[in-house]
Amino acid sequence: MSNYGFWYNYLWIAPHVLLAGLCILLLQRKLAREYPAFFAYTVYECFQFILGLALYRYKGITDDQYMEIYLIGACISSLLRFAIVYEVFRHLFHDYPVLSTFGKILYRWSAALLVLASVILIAWTTQDLQNHVSIWVNVVDRMVCIIQLGLLVVLFGASRFLGFSWRNLSFGIALGLGLFAAVELAVTAVRAAYGPATMIVFFNYFTMGTYHVCVMIWLFYAWAPERYMTFSPLAVRENTLEGWNLALKRVIER
Amino acid sequence: MNAGLILVVCAILALGFLSWMAWKTRSRRNLRDLYDIDLQAFENLACADEEKFLRTRLRGGEFRRIQRERLRATMEYVSGIAHNAEVLLQMGSSALRDSDPAVANAAKHVVDEASKLRLNAQVARVKLLTAMLWPGIRIEPSGVLEPYRKLKSIAAVLEVANSHLGTVHVA
Numbered sequence: 474m475s476n477y478g479f480w481y482n483y484l485w486i487a488p489h490v491l492l493a494g495l496c497i498l499l500l501q502r503k504l505a506r507e508y509p510a511f512f513a514y515t516v517y518e519c520f521q522f523i524l525g526l527a528l529y530r531y532k533g534i535t536d537d538q539y540m541e542i543y544l545i546g547a548c549i550s551s552l553l554r555f556a557i558v559y560e561v562f563r564h565l566f567h568d569y570p571v572l573s574t575f576g577k578i579l580y581r582w583s584a585a586l587l588v589l590a591s592v593i594l595i596a597w598t599t600q601d602l603q604n605h606v607s608i609w610v611n612v613v614d615r616m617v618c619i620i621q622l623g624l625l626v627v628l629f630g631a632s633r634f635l636g637f638s639w640r641n642l643s644f645g646i647a648l649g650l651g652l653f654a655a656v657e658l659a660v661t662a663v664r665a666a667y668g669p670a671t672m673i674v675f676f677n678y679f680t681m682g683t684y685h686v687c688v689m690i691w692l693f694y695a696w697a698p699e700r701y702m703t704f705s706p707l708a709v710r711e712n713t714l715e716g717w718n719l720a721l722k723r724v725i726e727r
Numbered sequence: 728m729n730a731g732l733i734l735v736v737c738a739i740l741a742l743g744f745l746s747w748m749a750w751k752t753r754s755r756r757n758l759r760d761l762y763d764i765d766l767q768a769f770e771n772l773a774c775a776d777e778e779k780f781l782r783t784r785l786r787g788g789e790f791r792r793i794q795r796e797r798l799r800a801t802m803e804y805v806s807g808i809a810h811n812a813e814v815l816l817q818m819g820s821s822a823l824r825d826s827d828p829a830v831a832n833a834a835k836h837v838v839d840e841a842s843k844l845r846l847n848a849q850v851a852r853v854k855l856l857t858a859m860l861w862p863g864i865r866i867e868p869s870g871v872l873e874p875y876r877k878l879k880s881i882a883a884v885l886e887v888a889n890s891h892l893g894t895v896h897v898a
Contacts (some may be wrong), residue, residue, distance in 0.1 A: 634812030666731025
């Protein structure tokens with residue numbers, strides 16, 4: 474195991490300490506029940522970090538064994554991130570029951586098209602598939618990034634198109650996850666094109682720094698209070714509604 | 728072009744799009760003003776008979792020019808309706824979790840209707856845009872009017888809300 478400098482250790486440890494704080498905040502504000510996948514992800518990331526730290530300190534493990542454990546952990550982490558994207562989708566459409574079916578259809582079709590697009594893109598761009606590490610870097614990681622990023626782009630686009638308002642945490646989760654997926658996609662694309670060792674130090678710092686920013690975004694939006702607009706039920710008068718509807722119907726059907 | 732570079736460009740574009748969307752989402756949190764929609768004028772513009780009349784009376788080039796102007800004006804009205812739906816959605820969504828059941832119920836009603844309205848208005852905008860690009864092609868009334876027909880259930884909410892909030896006229 475190699476020894477790294479202060480900033481490397483900071484970028485490895487600090488986001489996980491903040492994630493532990495985020496877990497506590499989610500529990501305190503009863504958001505863990507509302508966002509179970511996101512909560513599971515934060516707990517899992519903390520657990521994975523502790524395991525990684527223990528293995529890093531344990532001298533009897535080789536770099537290859539460490540990498541295998543890391544890849545399994547990364548697989549679970551990616552699956553949990555998919556669950557989070559679905560959770561954000563569900564939350565966003567939850568307040569709009571009229572469009573929930575539209576939301577489900579949009580999610581399924583977007584996911585199917587993105588899987589297809591990612592398979593085509595990766596088949597076109599992949600050259601090196603020598604071992605399971607290169608398969609992970611070249612195929613799985615990029616597919617996951619393309620699909621997650623695509624789904625988040627669709628989610629933000631749909632919410633803008635439909636004029637939806639976001640709840641604080643949903644917005645923060647989507648923003649943080651989108652930022653991380655975009656940077657991860659760019660980094661894995663460069664690595665797949667030029668080899669996993671290309672500018673390894675810079676890309677490691679860059680990815681870890683981005684993750685740190687993501688965790689801070691999540692923490693901020695979990696902590697920030699929801700802002701509500703004032704609303705008066707007096708604004709909706711049934712008799713005016715009906716009268717207006719009739720007038721409109723007459724004009725439309727003439 | 729290097730295939731890896733294409734993915735990097737895609738990632739940067741996606742990141743730019745997400746940042747722009749996030750900024751737009753945050754900046755429209757304080758939407759309050761509703762546009763005053765003159766539905767009489769809107770219905771005249773969307774009237775299929777009037778379009779038929781113009782088509783038979785005018786020569787090809789002239790019809791297309793006038794039709795483009797009519798569609799542009801219709802687009803302004805539909806955009807105004809889409810904006811109003813968005814404002815009502817923001818208001819309604821904010822009030823869904825209100826402790827007063829009357830407020831929460833009213834908010835649910837507004838959210839249901841405004842979300843339908845917003846979707847239909849956006850679909851109508853896409854159709855109008857298509858018609859503006861090819862004004863010579865015949866647009867069946869259902870193409871533009873059908874989504875509008877679906878707007879009727881929410882129109883009253885808009886109209887009443889107009890009378891309670893500050894209004895801005897559609898030019």
